Amino acid sequence: MTTYPLVLADSATMLRRNLRRMRRYPSLTFFIAGIPVVFLLLFVYVFGGTLGAGLGEVSGGRAEYLAYVVPGILLITVAGAAQGTAISVAMDMTEGIIARFRTMDIARVSVLTGHVVGSVIQTMLAIVIVMVVAVLIGFRSTTGPIEWIAATGLLVLTALAISWLSVALGMAAKSVETASNLPMFLVLLPFLSSGFVQTDSMPDGLSWFAEHQPFTPLIETVRGLLLGTAIGNSGLVAVGWCIGISVVGYLWARRLYDRNPAS
Amino acid sequence: MTSIESQIAIRAMGLRKSYGKQVVLDGIDLEVAEGTVFALLGPNGAGKTTMIRILSTLIAADGGEVQIAGHDIAREPNAVRAIIGVTGQFSAVDGLFSGEENLQLMADLRHLSKRAGRQRVDQLLQRFDLVDAAKKPVATYSGGMRRRLDLAMTLVGDPRVIFLDEPTAGLDPRSRRGMWQTIQELVVGGVTILLTTQYLEEADRLADRIGVLDRGVLVAQGTPAELKRLAPGGHIQLSFIDAGELERAARAFDGASRDDESLSLQIPSDGGIRSLRALLDKLEADSIDVGALALLTPDLDDVFLSLTGDPDNQKVAVQ
Numbered sequence: 001m002t003t004y005p006l007v008l009a010d011s012a013t014m015l016r017r018n019l020r021r022m023r024r025y026p027s028l029t030f031f032i033a034g035i036p037v038v039f040l041l042l043f044v045y046v047f048g049g050t051l052g053a054g055l056g057e058v059s060g061g062r063a064e065y066l067a068y069v070v071p072g073i074l075l076i077t078v079a080g081a082a083q084g085t086a087i088s089v090a091m092d093m094t095e096g097i098i099a100r101f102r103t104m105d106i107a108r109v110s111v112l113t114g115h116v117v118g119s120v121i122q123t124m125l126a127i128v129i130v131m132v133v134a135v136l137i138g139f140r141s142t143t144g145p146i147e148w149i150a151a152t153g154l155l156v157l158t159a160l161a162i163s164w165l166s167v168a169l170g171m172a173a174k175s176v177e178t179a180s181n182l183p184m185f186l187v188l189l190p191f192l193s194s195g196f197v198q199t200d201s202m203p204d205g206l207s208w209f210a211e212h213q214p215f216t217p218l219i220e221t222v223r224g225l226l227l228g229t230a231i232g233n234s235g236l237v238a239v240g241w242c243i244g245i246s247v248v249g250y251l252w253a254r255r256l257y258d259r260n261p262a263s
Numbered sequence: 264m265t266s267i268e269s270q271i272a273i274r275a276m277g278l279r280k281s282y283g284k285q286v287v288l289d290g291i292d293l294e295v296a297e298g299t300v301f302a303l304l305g306p307n308g309a310g311k312t313t314m315i316r317i318l319s320t321l322i323a324a325d326g327g328e329v330q331i332a333g334h335d336i337a338r339e340p341n342a343v344r345a346i347i348g349v350t351g352q353f354s355a356v357d358g359l360f361s362g363e364e365n366l367q368l369m370a371d372l373r374h375l376s377k378r379a380g381r382q383r384v385d386q387l388l389q390r391f392d393l394v395d396a397a398k399k400p401v402a403t404y405s406g407g408m409r410r411r412l413d414l415a416m417t418l419v420g421d422p423r424v425i426f427l428d429e430p431t432a433g434l435d436p437r438s439r440r441g442m443w444q445t446i447q448e449l450v451v452g453g454v455t456i457l458l459t460t461q462y463l464e465e466a467d468r469l470a471d472r473i474g475v476l477d478r479g480v481l482v483a484q485g486t487p488a489e490l491k492r493l494a495p496g497g498h499i500q501l502s503f504i505d506a507g508e509l510e511r512a513a514r515a516f517d518g519a520s521r522d523d524e525s526l527s528l529q530i531p532s533d534g535g536i537r538s539l540r541a542l543l544d545k546l547e548a549d550s551i552d553v554g555a556l557a558l559l560t561p562d563l564d565d566v567f568l569s570l571t572g573d574p575d576n577q578k579v580a581v582q
Contacts, residue, residue, distance in 0.1 A: 006374075013371040017357070024359045024400075096355035100416070103319045105344035106372050 007107040014114025021088070022122055032084050033126035036077040037133050043069050043196065044137065051197065063138060070134050071222040072195020075215055077130050078158050079190055081123040082166035082183040089115055089170025090179030112167055112253050119163040120156060127155055141226045151225035154238060158218055161242040162186065164249025171256040195219045214241035270297040271330075272424050272455035273318065278327035280313055287313045289479040290327070295457055295472070297332075297423075300450055302470035303459040306571055309476040311459035312352060315428045318457065319349040331424055348422030352429045354409045355416070356401050362412050363388065363397040369419035387415040391445075407438035414445065425449065427458040431465060443469060463567055477571040490566045499532045499542060502555040512551050516542075532558075 022029060043051070044066050052065030092098060092115070101111055131139075141148065166183050173179035192206065193199070193215035199207045210216055217234040218241070224231035273295040280288040287310045295301040303311050316322045318329060320340045328335065334342040349355075356365050366387055370380030388394050391411040396404060401412065410430070417425060430446070431439040446456060446469055460466050466473045467487045475483040475490070483490060503509040503526045512528050513521045519530040532538050539558070546553060 009374065010372060013368065016371075017360075017368060020364070021357075021359050095357070096351060096353045097357050099321060099351060099353075100349065100355035101372075102321055103344055103347065103349045104372055104420070105341045 007110060007113075010107040010110035011113040011117070014110045015117045018088075018114050018118030019121065022118065028084050028088070029122055029125060032081045032122065033077070033129040035080050036073050036126070036130045039076060040069070040073045040130065040133060041137075043073070054197065054201065066134070066137065066139055067227055068223075069196060070139050071219045071226060072190055072193070073130060073134070074127060074155060074222060075158070075193075075195060075219050076187065076190045077126050078123055078155060078162055079183075079186040079215075081119060081126060081159065082162045082169070082186045083180060084122070085115065085119040085163055085166040086170035086173065086179040086183050087176060088119075089167050090173050090176045093171055094176070108257065109254060112250075112257060115167050115170075116160065116163040119166070120159045123159040123163070124152075124156065142228050143226060147225040147228075151222050154218070154221055154225070154235075154242075157239065157242040157246075161245035161249065164246050164253060166249075168249050168253035168256060171253060189213060190215045190219070193219055214238070214245070217241065271295065272297040272299075272332055273301070273457055274330045275318070276328045278314070278317065278329065279325045280310075280317060280322075281325055287479050288317075288324070291476075291479075291481055293474055293481065293484065295455055297455050298450065298453045299471040300446065300456045300458065300469050302466035302473045303457065303476050304461070304463065304466045304473055304567065305459070305476035306461065308478075309571075310479045311476055312428055314476070315349070315351070315426050315457070315459060319347060319426050320344055321349075345420075346423045348417035348420060348425045350410075350413050350417045350425070350427050350430060352432060354413050356409060356412055358402045359400065361398050361400055362393050362404070362408075362415075365401060365412060365416055366419060369416045373420040375419075383419055387418060391415045407434055407441075410434060410438065410442065414442075418449075422454070424455045424457075427456060429459055429461065431460070431462070439465075475567065475570050482570045483566070493566050493569070497532055497558075497560040498529045499539070500557045500559055501528045501530065501553050502526060502557075503528070504552065504554045508552050511549065512546075512553070515545060515549050515551065526554075 044062060048062040048065040048069070052061045052063070052068070054060065055064055055068060098111065102108075166186075169182045170179045173182055190196075193210050193213060195215065199210040199216065201207075202210055217237040220229075220234040221231055221238045223229050224234070271294050273293070275291055275293050278288050278291040279286075291310075291314065293301070303314060305311050313322075317324045318331070318336070320336050320343055323337065328337075330336070331343045332346055334346075336343050357368065360368065363384060366384040367380065370383055373380075375383060388397050391414070393408065393412060393415065396408060401409065404412065414427075414430070427446070431442050434442065443465070446458070450456060458469070470487065472484065472486055473490055474481050483493060501512060503512065506523070506526060509521060509523070509526050509528060513519060516528065516530050519528050521528050530542065532542070
């Protein structure tokens with residue numbers, strides 16, 4: 001009975017609901033943008049001088065480190081938004097209105113897509129805020145509009161993947177507290193990647209992990225698109241990870257939503 | 264389904280549900296005719312809310328069948344959802360939204376056109392006396408206002424069958440009367456209502472038929488009048504100050520049952536003025552000194568207590 005236009009109409013309604021809720025509770029969006037901005041300033045001004053010297057380039061310094069770290073900070077912004085998404089989904093699921101939605105003849109997935117699309121928009125807002133701060137403190141991209149569009153596209157795709165995963169995490173959590181803790185690993189992962197230091201400076205095991213986890217190809221691709229460094233096959237691997245995580249997150253979230261709410 | 268009168272809006276057969284080893288519903292059969300009110304009466308934990316959750320497609324039953332307006336809830340859940348409305352025990356409103364926004368959300372989800380949606384929202388705000396609070400966030404609403412908004416949201420889609428889970432629990436007497444009036448108006452409009460309640464007065468007042476649910480079993484079902492006939496009959500209770508007077512009164516009235524502990528005597532009576540006068544005359548004639556007199560007519564409370572109090576209760580059939 002669920003037809004395609006119905007899914008779109010109901011998802012749009014649910015998206016409007018989530019965007020309105022975000023406006024009523026704006027501190028969450030600022031929190032999502034605030035943490036990466038703090039990381040950016042911390043890494044550039046506190047660690048940047050030293051870490052820049054370790055980049056292995058001739059004139060390594062704070063300015064070079066700023067350029068190096070921005071892609072990692074952008075990805076940490078996307079990963080950090082997962083926490084906000086999981087919390088708002090978990091809070092929403094405790095509200096009686098979700099039970100009401102379940103007894104209405106609406107496209108069931110729309111409750112989830114509303115959260116996912118809302119979360120992607122919220123993440124991209126945070127990305128814009130972080131990028132503005134990066135530019136203000138001296139970050140300059142060396143590439144052109146086509147690469148910027150591609151970078152934006154990849155960040156949206158990543159936000160989509162992380163959002164589906166965090167919607168599922170938010171529903172899997174038995175309480176709002178758990179929902180806020182579950183996505184913590186997503187914020188840690190960018191630190192164990194090529195985002196802050198080069199992976200070959202890490203011990204063997206860690207370096208292997210860093211090169212094979214999703215954030216390294218994502219960061220390398222964004223870095224290549226913003227600074228013209230070599231991308232190699234990172235782009236394909238990054239898109240592959242995004243699609244894979246989206247599908248897993250979507251299927252898991254649907255399964256959790258269709259489950260009997262009381263059991 | 265030959266005539267409108269004989270149409271069955273809700274039919275449940277052999278409904279079962281357990282959580283682990285805990286049996287919550289143990290084979291429930293019920294039928295609710297279209298345009299009538301059925302009250303599911305029972306103490307806490309009897310299975311009332313589980314029943315509503317199953318009938319409203321929120322959870323699946325372990326066994327049995329349910330049809331709502333001829334649609335099977337397991338096979339055609341969306342067809343059922345299109346014609347039902349549910350107002351649960353816990354408020355199903357968005358606390359961050361205003362009352363108007365909550366109603367508009369429902370209008371959008373019911374796919375009403377912009378104009379029709381707007382009209383419906385305004386109409387419901389007026390009907391439920393929420394015009395002044397329309398733009399205020401629901402978090403600032405009183406319990407009664409929240410409940411009114413909750414029901415208004417349920418009505419946006421013009422449901423033909425409405426489930427109300429303890430619609431007046433926690434409401435003050437005035438809000439409760441308002442809710443009763445709304446329910447009665449809905450039934451006049453041809454809507455079928457299944458409600459749960461712990462209040463006998465509520466069931467007595469609103470319901471065409473009552474089902475008494477106890478520990479997952481419907482122990483009795485019938486009209487309020489039929490159920491009252493199940494109760495112990497009416498009587499006059501006399502209380503005495505000393506045992507001697509009780510002794511004399513007990514001898515004067517045949518068929519009365521005495522309680523030596525509370526020094527009281529229960530005399531069967533229809534509660535009419537004539538029989539009361541006869542009793543008073545007799546007390547006067549024998550100059551029996553009575554401490555207090557109380558007239559007790561059977562009400563649903565007696566039915567309820569006699570049906571749900573005894574663990575070894577037999578199923579009572581009223582037809």
